[in-house]
Amino acid sequence: MTRLNRYRYVGPAEILARQVDPVGMVIADTRGALDTWFDDQRATGLAEPATFVVDLHGTLRVAPRQSEHVACAAGQDVLAAGEISFAASNIGYSVQAVSNQSTGYCPDPDCWPAVAEALDRLGMPHPGGFTAALTFRRCTACGERNIVRDGDFACALCDGVLPPHWNFGPA
Incomplete structure (x- = not known):
């Protein structure tokens, strides 16, 4: 088994403070939970990617894209987080993009x-x-969270040099 990193929430404290009720739907099987998810999406007219996390038990949780990942995770640490798009067919569901x-x-x-694994x-x-992998780094000069684009390890705020390795605290 692969050793998996644990990621803690590193976003704004005010967003974390707003997260009272978890919004992430546990996807424990590809029948009931995803059927419910797609029914909800059709009812609201949303045909966009979902917010997702893989919780510390290795379970996939999804929420509407407008949801914060920390709410999807019920405020907990995660093994992974991002956006995911599903495709439905007459034989089940598949991941279209992640x-x-x-x-x-x-x-x-x-x-x-x-x-x-999930x-x-x-x-x-x-x-x-x-299908789209982002590289995040925290600037050691100003503390800003950055997305590294085109291999340019420079802070978007202060132009400081970003470290080559993930640096958001203990993984």
Whole structure:
């Protein structure tokens, strides 16, 4: 088994303070929970990616895209976080796209094995890796959270040099 990192919430404290009720739906099987998810999406007219986390038990939780990842995770640490799109067919569900895009947890792309294990346990076909992988770094000069773009390890706020390795505290 792959050693999985644990990610704590690193986003704004005021967002964490607002998270009272968990909004993440546990996906324990590909029948009932995802059927309910798709029914809810159709009812609200939303056909967009979902917010997701893989909790510390390796369980996939999803919430509407407008939800904060920390709310999806019920305020807890996670093994992975990002956005996910499902496709439905007459034989079940599959993952169409998946990323580690979460500025609340800023997970490194190396969290993919946690996502894959959760999806594999559900028997859900997936792309085998993030379809969009983001690299997050905290600026050691000003403390700003950054997304590294095009290999440019420079802070978007102060132009400081970003470290080559994930640096948001103990993983």
